[in-house]
Amino acid sequence: MDSTQAVLDFVNHGHERYLPHLSIDCVIFSYHEQQLKILLIRYYNQSKWSLPGGFIAKDETLTQAANRILAEKTQINNLFLRQFQVFGDSPARLNELGAREVHNATYAKVNVALDENSWLAKRTLSIGYYALVGYLDVVVTPEYLVDEYCWREVTNIPPLLFDHQEIIESALLTLRSQIYQQPIGYNLLLEKFTLPEIHALYETILGKQFDRRNFRKKLLALGLVRQLDERRNIGPHRSPFLYEFDTENYRRALEEGAVLGF
Amino acid sequence: MDSTQAVLDFVNHGHERYLPHLSIDCVIFSYHEQQLKILLIRYYNQSKWSLPGGFIAKDETLTQAANRILAEKTQINNLFLRQFQVFGDSPARLNELGAREVHNATYAKVNVALDENSWLAKRTLSIGYYALVGYLDVVVTPEYLVDEYCWREVTNIPPLLFDHQEIIESALLTLRSQIYQQPIGYNLLLEKFTLPEIHALYETILGKQFDRRNFRKKLLALGLVRQLDERRNIGPHRSPFLYEFDTENYRRALEEGAVLGF
Numbered sequence: 001m002d003s004t005q006a007v008l009d010f011v012n013h014g015h016e017r018y019l020p021h022l023s024i025d026c027v028i029f030s031y032h033e034q035q036l037k038i039l040l041i042r043y044y045n046q047s048k049w050s051l052p053g054g055f056i057a058k059d060e061t062l063t064q065a066a067n068r069i070l071a072e073k074t075q076i077n078n079l080f081l082r083q084f085q086v087f088g089d090s091p092a093r094l095n096e097l098g099a100r101e102v103h104n105a106t107y108a109k110v111n112v113a114l115d116e117n118s119w120l121a122k123r124t125l126s127i128g129y130y131a132l133v134g135y136l137d138v139v140v141t142p143e144y145l146v147d148e149y150c151w152r153e154v155t156n157i158p159p160l161l162f163d164h165q166e167i168i169e170s171a172l173l174t175l176r177s178q179i180y181q182q183p184i185g186y187n188l189l190l191e192k193f194t195l196p197e198i199h200a201l202y203e204t205i206l207g208k209q210f211d212r213r214n215f216r217k218k219l220l221a222l223g224l225v226r227q228l229d230e231r232r233n234i235g236p237h238r239s240p241f242l243y244e245f246d247t248e249n250y251r252r253a254l255e256e257g258a259v260l261g262f
Numbered sequence: 263m264d265s266t267q268a269v270l271d272f273v274n275h276g277h278e279r280y281l282p283h284l285s286i287d288c289v290i291f292s293y294h295e296q297q298l299k300i301l302l303i304r305y306y307n308q309s310k311w312s313l314p315g316g317f318i319a320k321d322e323t324l325t326q327a328a329n330r331i332l333a334e335k336t337q338i339n340n341l342f343l344r345q346f347q348v349f350g351d352s353p354a355r356l357n358e359l360g361a362r363e364v365h366n367a368t369y370a371k372v373n374v375a376l377d378e379n380s381w382l383a384k385r386t387l388s389i390g391y392y393a394l395v396g397y398l399d400v401v402v403t404p405e406y407l408v409d410e411y412c413w414r415e416v417t418n419i420p421p422l423l424f425d426h427q428e429i430i431e432s433a434l435l436t437l438r439s440q441i442y443q444q445p446i447g448y449n450l451l452l453e454k455f456t457l458p459e460i461h462a463l464y465e466t467i468l469g470k471q472f473d474r475r476n477f478r479k480k481l482l483a484l485g486l487v488r489q490l491d492e493r494r495n496i497g498p499h500r501s502p503f504l505y506e507f508d509t510e511n512y513r514r515a516l517e518e519g520a521v522l523g524f
Contacts, residue, residue, distance in 0.1 A: 019283050022387065062350030062387060086348055086389050088324030125284065125324060127348050181439060 001144050007110045015119035018055035024066055025053040025087070025126045025164065027171035028074065031188040032135035035153045036204050038168060039073070039138070040160075042148040045105040048161045049150075051168070053126070066129045075139040080132040080187040084174040088125035090163035096123055102161060106145055130171040132187035155207075176206055180222060186245040194232055194240040198225070223249040263406050269372045277381035280317035286328055287315040287349070287388045287426065289433035290336065293450040294397035297415045298466050300430060301335070301400070302422075304410040307367040310423045311412075313430070315388070328391045337401040342394040342449040346436040350387035352425035358385055364423060368407055392433040394449035417469075438468055442484060445512045454504040456494055460487070485511040 001007050028039040040049040054069035056062060062083075071077050092099060100121045104113050114121045140149045152158065154172060157165065175184060184205070185198055198219070199212050219225050226246050231239040263269050290301040302311040316331035318324060324345075333339050354361060362383045366375050376383045402411045414420065416434060419427065437446060446467070447460055460481070461474050481487050488508050493501040 019385065019387075021281050021283060056350070056387075058385060059356070061356065062348060065350075083348060086324060086345060088318070088327075094321070094323065123281070123320060125281075125318075177443060178439075 002142075003144060004110045007107070007144055008112065011107065011110075011112055011114070011118065011120060014055070017057055018119075019058060020119045020122055021124055023053050023055055023124050023126045024069055025051045025128055025167055026066075026070055026073065027051060027128065027130040027168055028070070028133055028138075029130060029154075029171075029175065029188070030133050030135040030138065030151065031201060031204070032151070034200050034204060037135070037151040037153055038157065039140070040150050040152055040158070041143075041146050042150075043106045044109045044145050044147050046102070046147075046161065048159045049157075049164075050161045051164045062127070066127075070129070070131055073141065074131075074133060074137075075141060076133055076137055080183075081129055082131075082174075082178075082182065083127060083129050085128045085167075085170050086125055087128060087163055087167055087170075090166060092162040093123060093125065096121060099124075099162070109145060126167070128167050128171060130175065132184060134188075179205060180224065181250075183245055183247060183250045185225075186247065186250070192228065192230070192232075192242040192244050194234075194242060196240065198243065264404075265406060266372045269369070269406055270374065273369065273372075273374055273376070273380065273382060276317070279319055280381075281320060282381045282384055283386055285315050285317055285386050285388045286331055287313045287390055287429055288328075288332055288335065289313060289390065289392040289430055290332070290395055290400075291392060291416075291433075291437065291450070292395050292397040292400065292413065293463060293466070294413070296462050296466060299397070299413040299415055300419065301402070302412050302414055302420070303405075303408050304412075305368045306371045306407050306409050308364070308409075308423065310421045311419075311426075312423045313426045324389070328389075332391070332393055334403065336393075336395060336399075337403060338395055338399055342445075343391055344393075344436075344440075344444065345389060345391050347390045347429075347432050348387055349390060349425055349429055349432075352428065354424040355385060355387065358383060361386075361424070371407060388429070390429050390433060392437065394446060396450075441467060442486065443512075445507055445509060447487075448507040448509065448512070454490065454492070454494075454506050456496075456502040456504060458502065460505065 001010055030037050039052060041052050042049050052069070052073045054065070054072070056065040060068070066081055066083070067078070070079055070081060087093065096116070100114050100116070103120060107114060135151070154168070157168060160168070178184065179202065185201055188201060189197060195212065195216055199215055202215065203209055220227070224246055225243045228242045228244055230242045232242055233239045263272055292299050301314060303314055304311050314331070314335045316327070316334070318327040322330070328343055328345070329340070332341055332343060349355065358378070362376050362378070365382060369376060397413070416430070419430060440446065441464065447463055450463060451459060457474065457478055461477055464477065465471055482489070486508055487505045490504045490506055492504045494504055495501045
C-alpha cells in the first residue's frame with residue numbers, strides 16, 4: 001500500500017478480497033558477516049517492531065499467498081519458504097480490543113479508527129513462515145504505513161508487538177531442528193563454500209561452538225555435502241578445499257524424514 | 263452433536279461460537295499388534311472416510327480447541343498432541359461449491375442444505391494436529407452424523423474425502439522426522455520396554471528395517487533411552503533387559519533443536 005487511498009480501500013474493502021481471522025507472518029532470515037539476521041519493520045506511530053506479514057486472498061492458495069507476501073516485501077520470487085506453525089494461543093490474539101488499539105495508532109495516519117465490526121478488528125490467528133534469503137538480494141519496498149526497516153541479529157531483537165518474539169523463537173527452533181533435513185545452508189551460503197564457512201554458519205544457527213574436525217566428519221557421513229576437487233585461495237599457504245551441497249541427498253533425507261541413516 | 267436439534271443449532275448458530283474459514287483435523291496414531299494405526303470416521307451418506315476434526319471457538323486458544331476436539335473424539339484428556347501443518351492449497355479447499363455438495367449429502371440427514379452464505383459453506387483452511395494415543399485408552403464417542411469408526415493401518419488407508427490423504431502423509435513424514443526429537447516412542451510404548459519392542463516400533467514408523475545392534479548403539483549414544491537393571495521374562499532362557507525413555511534428555515534435545523550432539 002503506497003497511498004492514503006490504498007490504505008482506505010484496504011480497510012473498507014479488504015474483507016471482500018481476503019479471508020478474515022487469518023494472517024501470515026514472515027521470519028525472513030539472512031546470513032551476513034557471520035551473523036544470522038531477521039528483517040523487521042516498524043509501523044507508523046509504534047515504538048515496538050513487527051515481523052512483515054499480510055493476508056490470504058480468497059482465491060489464492062496458502063502457498064501462493066505466502067510467496068506473494070514475501071515477494072512484495074523483498075522483491076524476491078520463489079525464495080526458500082517454509083510454513084512452520086500457527087499462532088493462536090497468545091493473550092494478545094484473544095484480546096480484540098487491545099489489538100484494535102494498537103492498529104488504530106497506526107491507522108491514525110489516514111484518520112481511520114477501526115470499529116469493532118471491522119474485519120481488521122477481529123481475532124486473528126497467524127500462520128508463521130520462515131524464509132532464507134541472500135542478504136544482498138533483498139530490496140525492501142517502502143510502504144505507506146511503515147516508518148522503518150532493519151536487519152537485526154537474532155541475539156539482539158528489539159521489543160516486538162503482539163507475540164512476534166514468540167514467533168521468532170519458534171522459527172529459530174524450527175531452523176535448528178531442520179538443519180540436517182532442509183537445505184538450509186544451501187540457501188544461506190554461496191554455491192561453493194569452504195569448511196570454515198559452513199562450520200561458522202552452523203555454529204551461528206545452533207548458537208554454540210563445536211569441533212570443526214568432528215563436524216566435517218559427520219557432515220560428510222550424512223552425505224549432505226561433498227568435497228570438490230577445487231580450492232579457494234585465501235592467502236599465502238592457505239587454500240582450503242571447496243564443498244557443495246548434495247541436493248539429491250537432502251531431498252531423499254527429507255522424503256524419508258530420517259536423518260541418522262539407520 | 264448427538265441429536266437433530268444439536269446439528270441444526272450448529273448449522274444455524276455455529277458462526278456465533280466458532281471462527282469461520284478455519285478447522286482442525288486430527289491424525290490420531292496408535293500402535294497395536296506391531297502396526298501403526300490411524301482413527302478414521304465415515305460420515306452419514308459418504309462413501310469416503312474422513313479424519314476426525316472440529317472448529318475453534320472464538321474465546322478459546324488454538325491449543326485449547328485442539329485438546330477439546332481430541333477429548334471429545336477419544337475421551338482422553340491431555341494426550342500427546344502436536345500441530346504440524348496448515349492445509350490450504352488443495353483444489354478441494356478452494357472449490358466452495360464442491361465442498362458444499364459433499365457436506366450437503368451428510369446434512370441431508372437433518373433435512374438441511376447449506377446455502378452459499380452459510381458459514382459452513384465458506385472456504386476452510388485446516389490446521390493439522392497429530393496425536394499419539396494408547397490403542398486401548400481410546401473410547402470413541404458416537405456422533406449423530408457419523409456412521410462408522412475404524413482404526414486403519416497407515417499402509418492400508420481407504421479412499422478419503424478432500425485432502426485428508428495428504429494430511430495423513432504429511433503427519434507421517436512429521437512423525438518420522440521427529441522420531442529422535444519428540445518422545446514419540448514414549449507415548450506409544452509402555453513405560454518400560456525391551457529393545458526388540460522399541461526396535462519394532464521404529465521400524466514400523468520409519469517403514470523400513472534396520473539392524474538391531476546398530477539401532478541400540480545409536481539410541482543409547484543419543485541418550486534418549488537408558489537400560490534398566492531389570493529384565494522381562496518372556497520364555498525359557500529369554501529375559502531381555504528393560505529400557506525406559508530419558509524424558510529429560512528428550513526435553514533438552516527438543517529445546518536445542520539438535521539431534522546429533524555436535
